[in-house]
Amino acid sequence: MTNQTWVLRQRPVGDIKDTDLELVESPLGELADGSVRVKTIYLSLDPTNRIWMSDADAYLPPVGIGEGMRGGSIGVVTQSNHLLIQAGAIVNTGLSQWALYNDIPGDMVNVLPDIPGLPLTAFMGPLGATGMTAYFGLTDIGKPQAGETLVVSAAAGAVGSMVGQIGKIHGCRVVGIAGSDDKCQWLTETAGFDAAINYKRENVAEALDRHCPDGIDINFENVGGEIMDAVIARLNDFSRMPLCGLISSYNDTEATPGPYNFANLLMRRTLLKGFIILDYLDRFPEGMQAMAAWLAEGKIHYETDIVEGLENAPSSLERLFSGKNLGKLVVRVSQEP
Amino acid sequence: MTNQTWVLRQRPVGDIKDTDLELVESPLGELADGSVRVKTIYLSLDPTNRIWMSDADAYLPPVGIGEGMRGGSIGVVTQSNHLLIQAGAIVNTGLSQWALYNDIPGDMVNVLPDIPGLPLTAFMGPLGATGMTAYFGLTDIGKPQAGETLVVSAAAGAVGSMVGQIGKIHGCRVVGIAGSDDKCQWLTETAGFDAAINYKRENVAEALDRHCPDGIDINFENVGGEIMDAVIARLNDFSRMPLCGLISSYNDTEATPGPYNFANLLMRRTLLKGFIILDYLDRFPEGMQAMAAWLAEGKIHYETDIVEGLENAPSSLERLFSGKNLGKLVVRVSQEP
Numbered sequence: 290m291t292n293q294t295w296v297l298r299q300r301p302v303g304d305i306k307d308t309d310l311e312l313v314e315s316p317l318g319e320l321a322d323g324s325v326r327v328k329t330i331y332l333s334l335d336p337t338n339r340i341w342m343s344d345a346d347a348y349l350p351p352v353g354i355g356e357g358m359r360g361g362s363i364g365v366v367t368q369s370n371h372l373l374i375q376a377g378a379i380v381n382t383g384l385s386q387w388a389l390y391n392d393i394p395g396d397m398v399n400v401l402p403d404i405p406g407l408p409l410t411a412f413m414g415p416l417g418a419t420g421m422t423a424y425f426g427l428t429d430i431g432k433p434q435a436g437e438t439l440v441v442s443a444a445a446g447a448v449g450s451m452v453g454q455i456g457k458i459h460g461c462r463v464v465g466i467a468g469s470d471d472k473c474q475w476l477t478e479t480a481g482f483d484a485a486i487n488y489k490r491e492n493v494a495e496a497l498d499r500h501c502p503d504g505i506d507i508n509f510e511n512v513g514g515e516i517m518d519a520v521i522a523r524l525n526d527f528s529r530m531p532l533c534g535l536i537s538s539y540n541d542t543e544a545t546p547g548p549y550n551f552a553n554l555l556m557r558r559t560l561l562k563g564f565i566i567l568d569y570l571d572r573f574p575e576g577m578q579a580m581a582a583w584l585a586e587g588k589i590h591y592e593t594d595i596v597e598g599l600e601n602a603p604s605s606l607e608r609l610f611s612g613k614n615l616g617k618l619v620v621r622v623s624q625e626p
Numbered sequence: 627m628t629n630q631t632w633v634l635r636q637r638p639v640g641d642i643k644d645t646d647l648e649l650v651e652s653p654l655g656e657l658a659d660g661s662v663r664v665k666t667i668y669l670s671l672d673p674t675n676r677i678w679m680s681d682a683d684a685y686l687p688p689v690g691i692g693e694g695m696r697g698g699s700i701g702v703v704t705q706s707n708h709l710l711i712q713a714g715a716i717v718n719t720g721l722s723q724w725a726l727y728n729d730i731p732g733d734m735v736n737v738l739p740d741i742p743g744l745p746l747t748a749f750m751g752p753l754g755a756t757g758m759t760a761y762f763g764l765t766d767i768g769k770p771q772a773g774e775t776l777v778v779s780a781a782a783g784a785v786g787s788m789v790g791q792i793g794k795i796h797g798c799r800v801v802g803i804a805g806s807d808d809k810c811q812w813l814t815e816t817a818g819f820d821a822a823i824n825y826k827r828e829n830v831a832e833a834l835d836r837h838c839p840d841g842i843d844i845n846f847e848n849v850g851g852e853i854m855d856a857v858i859a860r861l862n863d864f865s866r867m868p869l870c871g872l873i874s875s876y877n878d879t880e881a882t883p884g885p886y887n888f889a890n891l892l893m894r895r896t897l898l899k900g901f902i903i904l905d906y907l908d909r910f911p912e913g914m915q916a917m918a919a920w921l922a923e924g925k926i927h928y929e930t931d932i933v934e935g936l937e938n939a940p941s942s943l944e945r946l947f948s949g950k951n952l953g954k955l956v957v958r959v960s961q962e963p
């Protein structure tokens with residue numbers, strides 16, 4: 290049996306190039322005792338993948354040159370040397386590799402429940418790492434209160450789209466910032482946002498003034514750069530700013546200045562908190578329970594942007610940085626059983 | 627009877643000029659019912675005074691053109707129309723004006739206790755607004771734990787010098803950043819800091835590496851700019867950053883970029899919180915009790931930098947921005963009774 294793995298050959302400078310990663314075939318060896326062999330169904334593509342390719346100081350060590358690219362995935366167990374996991378089980382691998390097969394200690398995978406009417410892709414979105422990122426970042430750091438105004442950037446992305454809907458459930462006025470009219474239409478018509486701003490076509494500062502007449506109480510930050518500055522300038526006293534991502538700078542090759550309105554974090558007594566979803570692993574049951582209930586009640590809508598074929602993983606990652614995807618971006622590596 | 631008041635004539639651009647404020651004489655009128663007339667003894671000079679002169683969006687409205695300059699002070703009651711305050715009482719006026727006399731509603735002043743051995747200047751420093759700023763910013767936001775490393779900028783100033791000593795009381799390793807060898811010597815020899823860095827003579831980044839071998843858990847930020855960037859680059863996971871001041875930018879005439887290491891607040895999952903001492907007014911009794919106990923135990927050392935004469939208030943404010951003062955900068959407007 291042959292495996293296929295995307296191996297990091299060199300660290301990207303700026304945008305990812307074809308020569309930065311290589312799809313390598315290799316024979317599958319013996320499966321270790323206690324491990325399971327998982328055939329990937331959906332591979333998760335996330336902005337943080339780009340961070341892992343860089344050797345800048347980050348929250349996890351970078352992927353080593355010559356190593357398989359790191360990523361989250363869902364797959365089917367084709368062979369098990371673990372007593373509690375059976376072949377045929379559908380599992381979330383946590384962090385594995387961009388590969389057709391991953392051999393993983395059984396203790397590290399989560400067997401997914403089979404819930405009637407719930408597609409497997411829900412476990413990549415609202416019930417996956419991005420859904421949990423939205424849930425914990427907004428509720429634990431943002432602490433939304435009814436009547437407050439919440440702004441979220443990259444609002445049509447996997448995290449942002451969940452943030453806004455959770456904010457609506459908490460009674461907030463929700464304004465999303467996204468990169469196309471189609472996305473903005475989805476945000477207001479399907480996801481129930483109060484307003485959406487197309488940053489590629491509108492003056493974001495003026496639009497924020499129009500859509501946030503009472504200022505901004507929570508800025509769920511995914512992007513950074515000029516958009517972040519415009520939001521920070523409009524924060525209210527005692528506002529909160531969950532700092533989830535700064536995707537606008539991940540491909541930068543020179544030092545990026547912080548927000549020019551940084552002093553406003555002082556004047557407005559803002560609480561800013563960086564966070565990584567790995568910090569909340571022990572609270573996933575709470576978050577998944579909440580999100581599953583809202584899904585069942587029809588309060589959470591989500592989209593999955595599916596790219597076909599493991600061979601297209603690196604080139605598809607670019608969709609996140611150019612703003613092409615709506616909802617959760619995944620690669621279908623093999624068909625659902 | 628004649629009053630003297632510093633009136634704001636125009637908003638300073640960059641450094642304060644002689645023509646920005648004018649010392650105006652005016653007759654004192656009738657004292658309103660319920661008010662007290664306070665003759666200023668010590669006028670507090672603070673970096674935030676410069677913020678109040680500007681019309682940038684800040685945490686309090688700016689001082690109006692033609693209005694008396696706002697400031698904190700301690701004085702003696704020369705006349706009282708308030709039932710509970712007697713002439714001769716020494717009071718903290720909270721926010722009054724840069725004036726020889728202030729007429730203030732009696733409910734707004736705090737009568738200071740006469741504690742044997744405790745000089746009145748203690749109520750401008752460790753038991754005043756700057757001491758409370760240090761106490762609440764460090765304990766409520768910084769949450770110091772024994773064995774952690776605390777870095778404080780403007781360390782020989784009124785706030786910074788208290789922050790470091792409170793950090794030592796909590797068992798932290800404390801590193802201060804200040805602007806002269808004399809200040810650094812005072813920090814390590816008198817105030818008990820573990821190390822002090824003279825940013826005018828040393829490479830701050832290299833010195834931080836040397837003095838913070840286990841990284842930085844708390845950055846008590848008073849300054850901003852390049853020094854802040856060097857500290858942020860060395861923050862540990864789950865670090866805290868009480869954002870108290872950004873004095874390096876208060877005189878700027880152009881937009882100041884935020885920290886170039888802003889992304890590190892995400893990677894390190896730092897909690898940053900802007901705060902203003904007015905947010906903690908209701909907890910002053912707790913803070914003053916704690917500081918008074920440490921003063922009595924000899925655990926807190928403080929210096930008062932006294933300038934003579936109300937006429938020298940505006941020109942003396944500059945000492946804060948050029949780093950000339952050690953400890954709390956005050957103007958002696960009249961002699962203690």
